[in-house]
Structure formats: C-alpha cells, structure tokens
Amino acid sequence: xxxxxxxxxxxxxxxxxxxxxxxxxxxxxxxxxxxxxxxxxxxxxxxxxxxxxxxxxxxxxxxxxxxxxxxxxxxxxxxxxxxxxxxxxxxxxxxxxxxxxxxxxxxxxxxxxx
Numbered sequence: 259x260x261x262x263x264x265x266x267x268x269x270x271x272x273x274x275x276x277x278x279x280x281x282x283x284x285x286x287x288x289x290x291x292x293x294x295x296x297x298x299x300x301x302x303x304x305x306x307x308x309x310x311x312x313x314x315x316x317x318x319x320x321x322x323x324x325x326x327x328x329x330x331x332x333x334x335x336x337x338x339x340x341x342x343x344x345x346x347x348x349x350x351x352x353x354x355x356x357x358x359x360x361x362x363x364x365x366x367x368x369x370x371x372x
Contacts, residue, residue, distance in 0.1 A: 260294035260295070261294070261295060261296050261301075262282055262294050262296075262301040263282075265296065265300075265301050266278055266279055266282060266301075269315065270315040271315065273350075274315050274320070274350055277320060277350060277354065278313070278315055278320060280354055281313055281320065281322075281354055281359070282301065282313075284354070284356055284359060284360070285303055285311060285313075285359075285363060286303075288360060288363045288364070289303050289305065289310060289363065289367070291305075292304055292305050292310060293305075293307075297309060297312055298312065299314075300312045300313060300314040300321075300323070301313055301314070305367055305370050305371065306370055306371060308370045309325070310324070310363060310366045310367055310370065311323065311324045311362070311363055311366060312324075316347070318349070318350070319340075319347040319348055319349050319350060320347075320348040320349075320350060320354075321345055321346070321347060321348075322345070322346040322347075322348055322359070322362075323344055323345050323346075324344075324346070324362050324363070324366050325344055325366065326343045326344045327365075327366075327369060328362045328365050328366050328369075329341050329342075329343065329344065329345075329346065331365060332358065332361065332362060332365070335358055335361075336358070
C-alpha cells in the first residue's frame, strides 16, 4: 500500500488536505504504473526507479518538486509562481494549475524514459 494517503491525513493541515489530495489524484492518474513512496519525507512518484516528482505541504503553499530541468523548460509558464532551481510554490489560495502540472509530469517522464 502507498504511504502517501497516510502522509496526506497525518502530516497535512486539515485546511490543505483537499488541495494536496487533488494533486495526488492528478499525478496518480497521470502515472498509473509509477511507484509511490516517500522520499526526503515527501510523497514521490518514481518511474523506472527514478523520481518524476515530489510534493509537500508547506505553511503557505504547496511545494512541487519536479527537479530542475522542467522548471527551466517551463520558465515562461511558471512566471506567475515563486520558483527555485528545483521547486515550485503553488499558493493555497489559487486553484491548482492542472494543465501545467500535467505538462511538467509528462516532460519529466519523457526525460526519464528516453
């Protein structure tokens, strides 16, 4: 069984659980054969033994960690968000950018599998 549902209920503040659960189900749908586990204390999805994406609850935002290359590749689309080399901060008071997350996950899977 995946440890991610336990993380969502035990480690995420109740007011943020719905948004992180939505993200979890989105990534799960995009990566139905991925391995789900905790990495660095965060939910993570792995394909071919390599991490595709991590995510975590922070106090003021949802942290999305797809590694550095997708952040550089999608820099224009991510201009509205605070980013660093390997992280994207998604404010809790905004809807999840599901189309952009989908593109990032697909980009990362392409990197890993090609």
